[in-house]
Amino acid sequence: MAKTYKIAVIPGDGIGKEVTPWAQKALEKAAEGVADFEYEHFDLGAERYLRDGAILPEEEEERIKANDAILLGAVGDPRIKAGILERGLLLKLRFDLDQYVNLRPSKLYKGVTSPLANPGDIDFVVVREGTEGLYCGAGGAVRRGTPNEVATEVSINTAYGVERVVRYAFKLAMKRKKHVTLVHKKNVLVNAGDMWQRIVNKVAEEYPEVSHDYLHIDATTIFLVSDPSRFDVILTDNLFGDIITDEAGAVVGGVGYSASGCINASDEYPSMFEPIHGSAPDIAGQNKANPTAAILSAAMLLEHLGFDDAAKRIHKAVEADIEELGSTVRSTDQVGQDILNRM
Amino acid sequence: MAKTYKIAVIPGDGIGKEVTPWAQKALEKAAEGVADFEYEHFDLGAERYLRDGAILPEEEEERIKANDAILLGAVGDPRIKAGILERGLLLKLRFDLDQYVNLRPSKLYKGVTSPLANPGDIDFVVVREGTEGLYCGAGGAVRRGTPNEVATEVSINTAYGVERVVRYAFKLAMKRKKHVTLVHKKNVLVNAGDMWQRIVNKVAEEYPEVSHDYLHIDATTIFLVSDPSRFDVILTDNLFGDIITDEAGAVVGGVGYSASGCINASDEYPSMFEPIHGSAPDIAGQNKANPTAAILSAAMLLEHLGFDDAAKRIHKAVEADIEELGSTVRSTDQVGQDILNRM
Ligand SMILES: CC(C)[C@H](C(=O)O)[C@@H](O)C(=O)O
Ligand SMILES: CC(C)[C@H](C(=O)O)[C@@H](O)C(=O)O
Numbered sequence: 001m002a003k004t005y006k007i008a009v010i011p012g013d014g015i016g017k018e019v020t021p022w023a024q025k026a027l028e029k030a031a032e033g034v035a036d037f038e039y040e041h042f043d044l045g046a047e048r049y050l051r052d053g054a055i056l057p058e059e060e061e062e063r064i065k066a067n068d069a070i071l072l073g074a075v076g077d078p079r080i081k082a083g084i085l086e087r088g089l090l091l092k093l094r095f096d097l098d099q100y101v102n103l104r105p106s107k108l109y110k111g112v113t114s115p116l117a118n119p120g121d122i123d124f125v126v127v128r129e130g131t132e133g134l135y136c137g138a139g140g141a142v143r144r145g146t147p148n149e150v151a152t153e154v155s156i157n158t159a160y161g162v163e164r165v166v167r168y169a170f171k172l173a174m175k176r177k178k179h180v181t182l183v184h185k186k187n188v189l190v191n192a193g194d195m196w197q198r199i200v201n202k203v204a205e206e207y208p209e210v211s212h213d214y215l216h217i218d219a220t221t222i223f224l225v226s227d228p229s230r231f232d233v234i235l236t237d238n239l240f241g242d243i244i245t246d247e248a249g250a251v252v253g254g255v256g257y258s259a260s261g262c263i264n265a266s267d268e269y270p271s272m273f274e275p276i277h278g279s280a281p282d283i284a285g286q287n288k289a290n291p292t293a294a295i296l297s298a299a300m301l302l303e304h305l306g307f308d309d310a311a312k313r314i315h316k317a318v319e320a321d322i323e324e325l326g327s328t329v330r331s332t333d334q335v336g337q338d339i340l341n342r343m
Numbered sequence: 344m345a346k347t348y349k350i351a352v353i354p355g356d357g358i359g360k361e362v363t364p365w366a367q368k369a370l371e372k373a374a375e376g377v378a379d380f381e382y383e384h385f386d387l388g389a390e391r392y393l394r395d396g397a398i399l400p401e402e403e404e405e406r407i408k409a410n411d412a413i414l415l416g417a418v419g420d421p422r423i424k425a426g427i428l429e430r431g432l433l434l435k436l437r438f439d440l441d442q443y444v445n446l447r448p449s450k451l452y453k454g455v456t457s458p459l460a461n462p463g464d465i466d467f468v469v470v471r472e473g474t475e476g477l478y479c480g481a482g483g484a485v486r487r488g489t490p491n492e493v494a495t496e497v498s499i500n501t502a503y504g505v506e507r508v509v510r511y512a513f514k515l516a517m518k519r520k521k522h523v524t525l526v527h528k529k530n531v532l533v534n535a536g537d538m539w540q541r542i543v544n545k546v547a548e549e550y551p552e553v554s555h556d557y558l559h560i561d562a563t564t565i566f567l568v569s570d571p572s573r574f575d576v577i578l579t580d581n582l583f584g585d586i587i588t589d590e591a592g593a594v595v596g597g598v599g600y601s602a603s604g605c606i607n608a609s610d611e612y613p614s615m616f617e618p619i620h621g622s623a624p625d626i627a628g629q630n631k632a633n634p635t636a637a638i639l640s641a642a643m644l645l646e647h648l649g650f651d652d653a654a655k656r657i658h659k660a661v662e663a664d665i666e667e668l669g670s671t672v673r674s675t676d677q678v679g680q681d682i683l684n685r686m
Contacts, residue, residue, distance in 0.1 A: 116568075188585075195492055245561075
């Protein structure tokens with residue numbers, strides 16, 4: 001008998017609510033016969049916050065933790081001051097659940113039009129640190145609102161936190177083209193950058209087959225446009241990872257095709273899978289959003305639980321769908337159904 | 344009689360030494376009859392550092408300060424640990440000379456091939472704050488080299504520092520298409536982001552003709568690829584400005600066409616003009632580097648000193664050169680001479 005996995009579902013805001021049901025459907029269909037899923041829905045996000053002020057109540061967070069994995073849609077709403085939901089819900093989960101690997105593959109699918117004239121064969125993965133750096137929330141302001149205001153943001157980086165994500169990147173590179181590119185800004189952020197580089201050099205010694213190089217974040221944004229096929233595994237910190245994965249999403253034809261996993265690689269807490277796109281309030285509720293990224297995040301969830309064949313089923317269906325129909329205008333439900341029909 | 348201006352010249356490292364002489368020649372030719380220049384050369388950069396350990400001796404910095412403007416080539420050398428020259432020379436000048444506006448225009452010239460399939464009409468300028476943020480050098484490390492190392496980087500932002508650059512951006516927008524886009528990451532960096540947004544809102548009230556909007560840095564990297572012609576004036580902090588101007592350089596066909604001004608808009612100290620490209624050690628000494636960005640930085644210097652017509656002479660010659668010969672392979676000296684011949 002197939003084992004049953006408990007999945008926490010947090011559709012969140014805007015188009016998150018429209019694409020997440022398709023991720024669930026893809027999950028079930030792909031794993032038919034090998035795994036069953038039991039869903040626990042969490043009403044978290046803008047609507048809930050506006051209704052009763054709750055962002056992520058402790059009791060609900062404990063229930064989320066008791067699941068085997070999390071499917072998340074998107075978080076963010078223009079009616080709510082920037083940062084409240086992002087830091088109180090999305091980042092709080094990433095931090096509290098110690099999801100230290102934020103895994104973001106970028107692939108240019110056949111049938112997708114890249115904005116680049118000569119995109120080449122794009123297929124890399126960004127390993128973004130998920131629990132440190134400028135995302136710690138360590139900062140403050142004095143004399144707020146006066147001409148003498150000073151606002152700070154502190155990037156905290158630990159050898160412990162960096163080493164575990166560096167190891168993950170090198171291990172991943174062994175399964176790929178065996179090349180790791182560290183991205184940082186070590187000519188300016190000399191303390192953090194130097195530590196990242198030293199730890200990469202040390203871990204690299206254990207992986208003699210994996211080559212590695214270094215690029216400044218600014219140079220990286222150039223290569224992502226001028227020569228994106230040069231990359232295999234990009235390893236970087238929380239903020240730089242945020243920035244380049246959006247640019248990477250653009251060069252592979254839009255963030256509508258980019259999924260991500262917030263992974264607790266020690267399996268102490270559940271990992272969380274989400275499209276990298278946001279809640280897109282401008283098209284929310286119109287059955288317009290592309291559910292492909294959400295469906296691909298279900299494939300990442302399956303891989304994470306060890307169901308590689310089921311994940312491949314999703315990948316194949318998505319690839320075939322995009323190749324044949326990628327350039328046609330379809331509704332959310334139509335794309336979702338088309339992909340499901342191919343599985 | 345034409346007034347004589349004193350120009351400090353710091354060719355620096357690598358291709359900086361090859362392109363800077365062309366910036367000087369363009370300066371002279373463009374300003375013939377309206378301004379004369381007297382140059383003071385400074386031997387600063389990698390060679391000097393390796394020779395006698397000096398990076399920016401106080402006495403030399405004082406002499407630099409006594410000039411009317413500075414022409415800089417590029418700083419950085421692979422033989423020297425990242426950060427030493429960048430922070431000790433380039434950033435030290437930007438900070439000590441209070442060059443709080445780092446002005447970086449991006450324009451797609453006719454005749455240049457953008458890596459984008461449909462670049463559209465790209466013509467915007469990034470106003471990057473130059474004396475604050477993560478570039479302050481406020482950070483450190485404890486237990487360096489041990490498994491318990493903690494490295495921090497602190498972004499310091501002041502209302503004083505932000506307001507002056509915000510004002511510059513709105514004033515500049517009045518001379519352009521009257522639109523300012525604030526770029527930050529206020530959903531995560533809530534202290535600094537909130538301060539930037541409040542100050543933008545306040546200053547905007549004094550410029551009712553200028554519209555303004557906000558974009559997260561990650562979303563900005565998408566639009567720079569998918570719709571770069573939407574921008575007019577981009578206003579952002581030191582690090583985000585560093586990142587997006589390189590990406591912008593890529594979409595307009597390479598950083599070989601991008602100049603920048605590190606401007607002390609209060610004229611208390613000289614402003615500094617430099618190409619945005621680096622020292623490019625891989626092609627240094629081969630007469631291969633494109634001097635166009637350096638020549639365009641001479642045009643920015645002329646504009647700064649009030650010689651708009653002379654600056655236009657450079658712009659026209661560069662535009663004509665690129666339109667006719669932009670796609671041919673030429674040496675540094677040939678491009679420089681071709682542009683000069685057109686002036
Ligand atoms: C919504 C925001 C806090 C988040 C981030 O910055 O990590 C998003 O941009 C992402 O990349 O998942
Ligand atoms: C060399 C480096 C310190 C510098 C910066 O980060 O500002 C450069 O990238 C630039 O953009 O001028």
